[in-house]
Every structure is written in C-alpha cells, then in structure tokens.
Amino acid sequence: MRLTDVTRRLAGLGGAKWTVYQKARDQVAEGHRIIDMTIGEPDVATPSGLIDAVTDAMKQGRTGYSSGRGERGLRDALAARYARRTGQPISSDQILCFPGTQTALYAVLMGVAEAGCEVLVGDPMYATYEGVIRAAGADMVPVPLRPENGFRIVAEDIEARITPRSSAILLTSPHNPTGAVLTPDDIAAIGRIAIKHDLWIVSDEVYEDLIFDGVEFASPLSVPELADRVIVVSSISKSHAAPGFRSGWSVGPVAFTNALLPLSESMLFGNQPFIADMTEQAIRQGSEVAPGMRRRFADRAGRLHDRLSRDSALKVHRPQAGMFALVDVAATGMNGNDYALHLLEQEQVAVMPGASFGSSLDTWVRVALTVNDVDFDTACDRIVAHAEQFLEQTA
Template identity: 55%
Template sequence: MKYAAVTSNIAGLGSDKWVLSAAASRRIAAGDAIINLTIGEPDVAIDRTLVETAVSAMRAGRTGYSNGRGEASLLQALSDHYSDRLGRPIGTDRFLCLPGTQTALFLVFQALCDAGDEVILGDPMYATYEALIRASGAVPMPVPLDPEHGFRLQAEAVARKITPRTRVIFLNTPHNPTGAILRPEELRALGALAAEHDLWVVSDEVYGDLTHGAQTFTSALADPRFEDRTIVAASISKSHAAPGFRSGWVLGSAEFCARALPLSETMLFGSQPFIADMTARAVADDRALAHAMAARMARRAAIIAEALDGVAGLRVLRPEAGMFALIDIRALTSNSLAFALDLLEKTGVAVMPGASFGSALEGWLRVALNASDDATREACRRIADYAETRKGRT
C-alpha cells in the first residue's frame, strides 16, 4: 500500500525517542521501585481553583463549539499578559489558541515552510523538534550548541548555516534540555540576522516562567523591531502544572495569525471553551506556583551537582531555568542510550540519554528535577555507585 511522504519523513522520530521513559513506565507498572527522572512533569498538582474553574464552566454549559482563534476571554487575558510583559500593546488579533505548545508549533511550521525549506535550530534540541520540522516537508539544519557558550545559540554560528533555502531560525528559550536562557543581546543579534536575510524567528518559550534563582528571561519578542517576523509559542503545561489539559497558544503578527487561521481551523476548529476559561484564569494569575516550582528544581539541580560533579569523571551542568539538569558521562562512555538502559537495569534509576536530543548531546544524560529532594539524593547515590563501578571496568 502507498503512504504519504510525511510518514517516511518522520519515521523513528516519535515514541522511539522515549525508549527509556517507556521502559521505566513498564517497570513501574510491574511493581518495581523505579526513580523515574525521564519526563518533565511538574512536581505538584494543578492549582485546585483552576480545576474548579473548568468544572464550573462545564456545569454552566461551556461545552459547545468554540471558534478557530480562541475564546474572547482567553484572547483578552493573553493580550493583557503579553502587553504587560513586553511593555507595549499586544492586540487580541495576534493570538491563536491551540491544544498545547506542540500543536502550536506544528501549526507554525505548516504555515511557514514548504518542502525543501530549511530550518536552523540548536543541537541539542527537544526530542520532537525534528519531527515537527520534517512533517512540514522542511529540513532541520542543526547548529551544535557549544558548552563554552553555555549551550546558547550564537548568531555567528547561525549565519554560517544560512542558504537560499533557509526559511526559519528556531529558538527555544529557556532551553530544553540544557536550561540555557538566551541573553537580550543574543536575541537582538539573531533578530538582526533574520531581518538581514528575510527569515522568520520561531521561539518556544514554554519554560519562560521557570527561571532559577536570580536568572531572568527575555522573550524573542522583546525587541519591537523584529516583532513582525517573530512568532512565540507557549502554554500553561509547565507554568501552571497543567500538561494534561493541553492548552497553549501562538503569538505572532496579526497578518501571520490571519494567514494561519484557516489552517488552524482545518486542524481543530476551536479548543474546548471550559479549558479556555480555565486558561484565561491561569494566564491572569500571578506565577507563584511556577516560581515555587522553579525554586525547588534549582535546589535539586544543586543537590545533583554536589553529589555527582567530579565523581568517576562525571560533570554536571546546572540549568538556568526549566526542569532538567545535564550530566556529562563522556569520561565513561560515548553511548548515552546504552549507559541509560544499563543504569535503569542495574539501579532502578531512569534518566534520558542525551542522544534523544540530538547528536551534540551524545555522551550526556538529561535528568528531570521533579522527584522529591530525598528521591533525588537516592538517585544520585545509585548513579555515583554505578559510575564508580563503570570507571573500575575502564
């Protein structure tokens, strides 16, 4: 039988990336005591007032069809939030509401890219990015992110990748898996480069409210000179501990939203009104839950660094934001998948191999920061013992 080319373009780029997470889930279902540090789940339940808002909306009959852009109350809440964050008016006509950041980014690349176009992005990258790009027919053009620059994408490296086929510079700030935050001057340089070559800038900013310590986040939309070519995607999945509600949005120019709206309506003609009501309340609330979550995750990153940095040649990269720390295991092996699988088998600790996030992170592990402090310490003890054993065999 014949299939569309997209099925070949994205073959192996879906659940295959999450082998460790699936293996850990199977072990947990079988009753094994696994410390699962694979997925960026928030470490607390969603605020009960948000659940009650959704339930009340359902009881009030907010279960019918919506429209392609999103419910008016949510569009206004987003407008108010970003107007305040960016310090200039951001109209409601600049948003499209979709079920989560993943769907929002899928829409963006479908709207911007044709077959054979090129999308420049950093490597390492979030595990689904390559498939998002290839599903549009475009080709990912990874730029290795240098640890010497804190894994932050540099305009000079991007410039060397630009060709006549380049269409988009794809950013992720704060970055998954490294936790790096692009600096204002780096964003300005990338925006100027995009303007020079008439390119789009797409920025996944879902971790923007999860900065650690005194770190600050700057949106790719901060500089108004580049706002007509810059598109931001985000959601309440991380900031409000609501990943299962699948509620996100795109912020772009009014022209982009008008052009992308028919595609959005073709994909999904409107999100659920009761979820929109909940999201409007979440967007309008302060970020106390996110800030408390970020503080706990920064503390766990410090626990990991104190316990593992320097042990058996391991090095720990502490994040500036987000839900993950990185462990450099290159002193022990260059095969992060084999290491992670054996670590799970021998110790019951599940982490993500760096190879799931691009070739530049081979020889690293991504460790989620959402387990309790005690579970994190225990995981570190087991990892340290395992690493010492591995070192003794080399």
C-alpha cells in the first residue's frame, strides 16, 4: 500500500493522545457512572435563539452552495466585531470562514509554513497543534511555558529558539490547557521579535470570551505595527456553546487572505449558508451564555484549588480563563498518564494526562471545569481520597 509523507508525519498524532478519554467513553457505554473531566464541552446547551436561526435559514432555502470566502453577511459582522475590539480598520476582505477553528488553523498553517520551515509554539500546547504544523511539512519547535511565569510564553525564550528556518510563531491566548492570558507587554515583546526576524504570528483566540474577572485580554491584531503579519483564528464553539456547528474563521492581511483563498476553496468551497446565517446572528448579538460560563468555570477552578491544596499534596494551577485547570500530581510518584488511568480505574473520574499537551506536563493532568457542580464536587472528593493512599505510602 502506497501512502504519502503526510500520513507518516501525522502517525501517532491522532486518537493516540485521547486514550483515557476513550477508555472513559467505553466504560460509560458499558453502563458505568464515570465523571468525565477530559473534554472541553460547554456546560450549557446551544442557545435556542441560535437553533431557531439555523432552522429558519434552512426553511428559507439557505441550503445551496456558498461563497468560498464565506457568506458576506457573516464576514461583515466579523469585520465590525474585530474593528470594534481592536480599534483597527478591519474589512470583510480580511476574513475567510471555515468549519471551526481547527480547519482554520490547518489552512493558515499551510499558508505560512512548509517543508524546511519551523513553527515556534509554547509547550504545553493544544493537542492538535503538532499535527497542523507537521501536516504543512514544517517542524515544530517547542518553547517551554514555565509555571513560575504563570505558563505565559516569554519573548526571550522564543527568540532563543529562532533559526533561519523559522517562519511563524503560533500563540494561544487564552491558553489551552493552562488558562494563561498574555498581557499587552507580552504581546508587544513578541511582536518586536516577529518584526525583527520577519515571522508570521498566528493567534488562536477561541477562548477570548471566557476570560475571568480582573484579567485583561490582549491580541496582536490590535497592534498597528503587526498588521501585515498577524492572523487570528477563532470560532463560536466555546463562546456560544456551539461546538457541533463547526463555524470558525481567520482574520489576516488582505494579501494573505487572497493568497489562501484557493487553498480554502480546494478544501471545502465555503461553509453552509444556514450555519453562516446563525453565526452572523451570534456575532452581531454577542453571547448570552459566555458570562455564566465565565463565572462557573472561575468558581470551579477556585474550589478545585482550595480543596486540593487544603486536603492533598496535589498542586493546582489556577487558570485566568477557559475551561480547564492543571493539577501537578508528582506527589503521587506517578506520571500524568499513569495517574489518569489509575484515577479512572479506582475512582471513576476521567482526566486528561498532561503529556497529551506536551512533554513539559509529564507529571500534570488537565481537569475540565465543565461538569455540573454536584459532579464536580464529587470528583474533588474522589481525587482527594485517591491521593490519600499515596500520602500514606510516603508517611
């Protein structure tokens, strides 16, 4: 059987990272009561107004072919939103619409990197980043995100790893899995490096609407000096509790967007018009569910931190945004993968091994903050009880 290089480059980067999640799903299918804290599903249903919008659009015949760029109404809505948010002129010609952030990332990375290139990305990172970089033929260059710096990427650490092959910096803020949020000073320093070394900045901002109180959001798209080298990707998956609709976009320089259009059209030639209409309404009206998610996720992160810090030797990194918290399980003597499997087997609580997001999290696990409060508190009780046996062994 003859296969292409891309299949070899991506070998082992798909479902292999989700072994614990799959085991938990299998146990649920067998009738076991598992508290699943692996995946970042919003904890509310998609708003009924958006469901009505998409069904009304279908009834009105919005089921034909669409523009390869994305429907004009949606692109206009996105342009207005980003112009308001950044204070910079943003036109609809700067926007391409895709089925979700993941597809947008894939297309954008194909546009800024290729064989012989390197893409710098913080380690830990979202689990699919290595795949989209390798798919383009480029090499991923991990930049360590240090707990002592709140897991925020440091400009000097980026610059220390730049080579003549470097083509892009892939940022995530708010960050998955750490929940870190880059500051305006962080962005400015990274921007200076990108200009100095003529690098693209690809900024994944899918968690922008889930920043906790007291934290300021900053985007390189807001910096005029970076206008010709920044590409933002995002979607309504998290902000509007609509992950299954797969509706995302990219925002970048007009010249880049025009150059990427043929690739986008080769992939899918436009997203569904009825979903575009729903997304336009979502963007113009804002999210009715994001404020509640922010409050609940921040509260659960605080409860997890306080409970585990008080009653176990596990260490919790409190996020500034998003749907997850990280827990350092080194005190158990296990790495994150063994710990997650052991916790699932003994306590029926499923969490993600940190190593699924990069080697720097080998002794950590990622805990989703998206389960209901009763199950969340039960899971905290079980995690504490599970950890007690390791404390007894070392006493």
